[in-house]
Every structure is written in structure tokens, then in C-alpha cells.
Amino acid sequence: MSFNKFKLINLLTIPMVILLATGCGSNAYVKEVIPSDGICELDANGCPIDPNDPDCTGDYSHCKPDIVPPNPNPDPDPVPPNPDPNPNPKPDPDPKPDPEKPVIPNGMVIDTRNPVEFILSVCDESFNPPLTVLGTIDNGNNKIVVPLHYTVAGESARLNAYVKTVKLDPSLSQEGEANVFLKFVWNEQDVGSSGYIYANVIVDDSAGNNDGAFKVKCGLADRNYYGIPLAIFDYPVTTLDYSQFTIKVTSYVISDDGGQIWLPVVSPKTGSVWLNNNLNADYITVGNPYFDPHKQAETTKDIHAYGGLYQWGRRADGHQLITYPDEATGVAVNGTTEDKADNPTGSLFIKSEGDWRVKPDQGLWKGLDAKNRVCPKKFRLADDNEWKAEYDGRGALGWTWLPPSFLKLSATGIRRGTTALVYGSGHEAHYWTSTIFNTNLANTLFFNYYEDDSYTHQYRKADGNPVRCRMDNKFL
Template identity: 30%
Template sequence: MKKIVVTAILLATTSFYAQVGIGTTNPEGALDVVSTNSGIVVPRVANTASITTPINGMIIYDLSSNCFKGYQNGAWSDCGLVPVNPILVQVGNEGDAPNTVPSVVTATQLASVPGVTGVVPANEAAYQAYIDANPALFSAPATVAEINAMITAVNVQAILVQVGNEGDAPNTVPSVVTAAQLASLPGVTYVVPANEAAYQAYIDANPALFSAPATVAEIDAMITVVNATATPITSTTGKKWMDRNLGAKQVATSATDHLAYGDLYQWGRKADGHEKINWTSSTTGTPVNGTTTINADTPANNLFITENITPHDWRVNQNANLWNGVAAVNNPCPEGFRVPTIAELNAEFSAYGIIDSATAFSSPFKFTVPGLRNYFNGSLSVGSYGYLWSSSVSGSNSSYRYFFSGGANLDINRRAYGFSVRCIKN
């Protein structure tokens, strides 16, 4: 009986005054709800797609986003009832499957969306093509995160294509890629703006080192080489040297600077990936590639070759000339550089009084202590010793210099070891 009376009163109020009051006898709007300890619960739906016929003014609680959304101006709002940017609506509509709405969004429109960054006007057509080709990557409406992901993907690909085109043979497309472009590539590190012209020259001079499009690995390798050779050390002996170990990312800031450790090469072997180490601290690193016990004069892969049988060489047939000079068949050094002889290393150690790891680092060479990779199982011994291969041989072994906290000397050892290399200018 009470429910009937209340309903009648509400209907009467609605009929005569077009206002409903709940918790109040003086409603100040079409619906006025007053409470000191409760609230209104709006419809809770799985997501906006659950509403098949939305109309302007509709409010819901979106369970997939855990927020309020409203339908206004023909589109669902973002969380918090914020109006959706019409450009996001446009991109969402253009990212349809099948592609019945070709994308025509402009670079100017994309750049105007708050939160969207990195828009390159020259890539406008590529952005449109990406939207048409990847409908599954866009919501309706699209989100700022989706737009930014697209811009990054397109911009990266455009730069890789550019470098691949510039690395042509014969050189009909001179390289003009900028240091800023290279630095924007995810995965490319240690770009030095002052070396921009050197990067361009390297691309033009080494077309065989770049795919079409180029890869991030190829560009990162170029950066490492150019940075290492751009500012060589001139010794008091008159020789010029790379200012870091082969493969190092930077000039060492300490003897245990892992970013300056570089690669660990098996003697006489070329740069094929066996030498790569992912250094994570001054005492830890992980070989990028694994090991194999299969010896080969011309390895068919990038695996580190272990050998427990004398003469402990990674090859089947020993060859004493693999690193002998700048034109050596397996010279791992950049163009114009080579692996030094033991006499050349000895001369520098003598000239700068290198008697331990401390003096090795305090010298202009800034030598580090990356240790070695063992010939018998490929494991690393890191952080106490520095080992430097020479191009010189002694019988079935090869000559090298080493240093640690308690001393420094020259010696000979098994060629299957992985040691550092410091290149000398020819």
C-alpha cells in the first residue's frame, strides 16, 4: 500500500511539475536526489560496445576501463566524461576492417592532438597507409597511445629505409641522415652529434654493411665503429690508436667501466658475432651467442668455438696470418686500422710505464679489465684482468699483453681464448 502511494505521488509530481525529488520535497531539477550517506548507481556495462544504440546524453560506468563515460556529440567520451578529440574519432573510423574508409588524416591534425609527439610531416602518407593496413591496432575512437605507437613505428621505418637507400653501390644517393634521426631510433645508443658527417661518410663508404632497409643492429654497429675511430689517440711513440677496445660503447671512465669493456675475440677470427658480450656490470656479462665444439676454418655461425685438445685452436688448420696487417683476411678492425704486433703493444706499455691495472687505466689508452672468455667451455672470467691480443704468433700459440692489480706482462696463449683487441691505425 505504501509503495502505491509513493508511486502515485512521484507520478503526480512528474505530471504536474516535471520534477522528481528523492530525499527532498523541493526538487530543483527534473531529478533531484538528496542523501548524506549514499549515491546514484548508473548502469554498469562491460564496455561501450555493449551499447548498440547510444544516444547523446547517455552516461554509463565502463567496467573494462573502470570509469564513467558519456555519449556526446556522436561519440563516447574518454574516462571522466572528457570529450573525445574528433581526430581520434576520425582515426578510429579510418582504422576499419575491411578498409572501406581510406585514411586521410593529415600530419597537422595528428600533431594537434594533445599528448601526440614526434609527428614528421614528410611521413604523412606513411601514417595513413599504416592506419589502413593495421586496423587491429586502433580502437574506435583511437587513443593517444595508439597514435604515438604508430608514429614511432612509421618514423623508425622511414629512417631505416633512408639509411638503406643511402647505403647504395655505386654511391648515387649521398647520405644525409642526421645524428638526431639516428638517436631517435629505439635500440641505437651513444650517438655523438659531432660525428654526424662521419656517420654519413661511413654509410656511403660501406654499402655492403647495410640492408635495404637497414636494421637497428647495422646502425648501432656503425655508431660504435665511427665513435671509436673519430678521435684516435696519438701516442708518444708516434702511433695512432683507437681510444677504446674494439666493440666498446665509450671511452672508459674507470678500469672497471663495463660500457668500455668491448668484445672478446678468439685469436685470428673475424667479427662474426662470436665476440659479442652483453655487459651488465663491472663483474657480470652474458655472451650474446652460445658455444659449439665443432671446429671450422670458416665458421658457418656466430658461436664461440671451444677446444680442449692441443693446440686449442678454434680452427681445423692453424693459420698464423689471419690478423697479419690491415689487409689480413680476418682483420676485425675498422677500415684503416689493424691488430697491433706484440712489439707495438710492448712499446706503448714501456712508454707509459704500464705496470698494473691502475697504470693501464691512467695511461691515455684508458685500458679496462673485462677479463676473458675461456677456451674450454666459453665461460667468462670478468673484472680483474685485462688481456690484449696482438697479431703476433709463437709456435701454435699467439702473443698478448695482460695486466691486473699486482702487475703486467707479456705472454703467449691458446688461440681459442676470447681476449680484447685494441686496434692501431695502419
């Protein structure tokens, strides 16, 4: 949602008598419509249109000096002011910011994507082992950082600092902590023609537990994958318009009944629901030392978010398992074979110039009833159009996160079907779609650190690529 906050403020500053006379739906701030003497005509800023109008006797101190009307009853013998005893005063050591100074400079636009951050806080005994995750926001490892993409009509600009503070409801605290404030902050900075600024969410509980952390109450939004709002921050995106960043709490988790647990994330652009991590990522694998289903990739090179590299249309039979000693190196867990098979009985990666199967089949990963379904219940692979609806191909050379940033896609690399070797980890990724290109090729969403675009591209079905699942529309 984008709205014009300054227009709202201007409307609220209109003298009440005018609103009562004309109704809120009229241009009440332009002209008093009751024909009578004593009319003071005001502009959109609540200032006199005619600075010499003797009927304008209200308080117009908020108006610019050149349009403040004269006092209709001036003192006939004004007392001259005392001379300034200090003609060269020192500046105020703590000057107050100019309230009329816009945060966003002219020509700068921040994307109005209404980003959302989900906090998982769940206590569920039905899992084995029982799942207990207390969602935490703090100023350390669980700090929330919001990347905001911008463009500038020119080579550079100066962005002013911004702070928005909200008070948290103590009933949402696991500890019943009161007097906790969250601040959405970015610093004053120089910006180029395009790029990202980073807003930090800072916990201020100096009047509470004073530990810089807020623990979210367990089970607040049970079975509600859209979550409930914890905090909503307005932030400027142009000189006049505002957008919103929302932090939501959810207790809804998704399980594949095979040792993987995900958190749903909702697209701020389309409202669609996706898994928050790739299949087989360390963060969603029960028993993994890095298991934390709330967590997403901290950077595009986060190896614990990489996950498995699947041959298109193949079951999760172990062929997809990869370990990553570092961000640029992927090592297969299992071996390889050159024998094609329609129904592989082992976990060997099948090397091929095209398809890993003897007989191609376009329905292996298509829809909820896919023959070789790898996504959890209610989820499936997205097709080309569903991926395109989430990203816009925007330039992002040297990205932190290429859109769609809410998915926190990681640069897993690709496992070549011809050699079974993994390459490109840390600087590129090719996410499988359900869309077939031809007998041997299927489409992926491709992005690369060294290119300034994201787009669909075709790869061999025998290649190994990451999988991210989307909820089917029938459940939205």
C-alpha cells in the first residue's frame, strides 16, 4: 500500500470551521463556500492565498514568511526590539531537524514493495522430536535488516536519516515484557543512481528487561500462514509518498513428513505463499546442527541455505544431496552413473547430455498431483509465469538480493549433467520451474552476480538445480 501522508497532514491542519461548512469530501482547504463577510481564502497548505487579506487573523506561523499576513490591528507605537547582545551567536549544539525538510530528495524513488518479515514462534508437541522455536528479535544475531531498492534521476543524491518508532503490545511477549519499542532506522547517506539502502530494526527495551531482545509469545498465530502483525512501520519512498514494512508472527509450519520443516512466506507483490527455504537446506533439516526453520539466507552466499541440486522431475532419492565446505565449493554426497532409468532405484546421479530418463515425461513435476512430487502437501513447483510475477528483471549487478527479495534466494550453483560437477556456487543459481521447453530441456529462473538481470533460461533435465516450492492457488 502506498499513500500520500503529506496530503493527509495538510488536510488535518485545515481550520475546523471550514470542514464543518463544506464537508470532508470537498476542496475545503481551497475556499470557504459560505458567501459572507470575513472570508479568509486558504491554499492547500492552510495558508492565506492573499497575504494582504485583513480577514486572515488566524495563526499562520507554519506558513512561509513571505505569505504570513499582516496583523489587522497593528500596534500604533511599536517598541523597537533590543539590539542583539551577541551579534555572532554560536550554533545550537543540538539543532532540531527541520520538520519540513523531506527525507527523500527530489528525483529519488524507493520501491513501494511493502516488504514483510515473518517471525516464527511455535511450540508443537506433534512433531518428533517436539518443535519449540521462540521467535526473537534482537540487536545481534536475530537483528532484522531490510534492503530497500532505489533509483535516482541523476548520478547521485543525499538521503536524509529516517526513524520510525512503534511500541510493542506486551501481550505478544513470551515474557510479558512491557515498554519495548522497535525502531525502523536508516542513516543519512550519499546514494548513487541506483542500488540499495539498508534499514535496521533496533530493539529498545531500556525501560523493560534492558537486554536488547524481544521474545515473541509461542503459538500466537497457530495454523495461520498469513500471520498476525507485530509491528508496522511507515517509511517514505518519494518526497510525498509512503510505503510500509510489516513484521508478522506465525506459528504455522510446513512439514514433508521426512525430516524437513519450513516456514511460509507471503509475497508482498502477489500475495502468493512460498516456502522460506530451498529443499534440503540445512536450516530446515531436522537434526542438522544449523536447524532453524525461521532462518533464511543471511547472504546470497549462505551455504546453510543452499540445499539440494535436483535433476528435473526426479524424486528426492538422495541424488540431490550436496555438502558445501565453503561458499564456492559443492561436493556430492553420492556417486554417479551413466545408465539412464525411468525409475531409478538408488541415489546415484545420472549423467546425460539431455534427459536422465529413457522416456521423457512432462508431468513429473507438474501440479499438485505430480508423479514425482518433491514439494510438501499443498505446495508445488512454480511455472514460468508465476516466477515472472514475483520478479521484474530489474538490474542488480553485484546484488545483495535480486528480486524477489522476500524469498532470499541463495546462489547455489549448478551441477552439470554431463560431468556431475558443481560449479558457480556463490555467484549464480538456476531455480527449476515446472515449465518444459522441449524433450531434453526445462526452464529455470537464472541470476548471476556478474550480470545485471534475472530471467528464465533453459537447462538440461539431467542438470542439478535448486528447488523452491509455491503453494497452489486453490489453498490461497
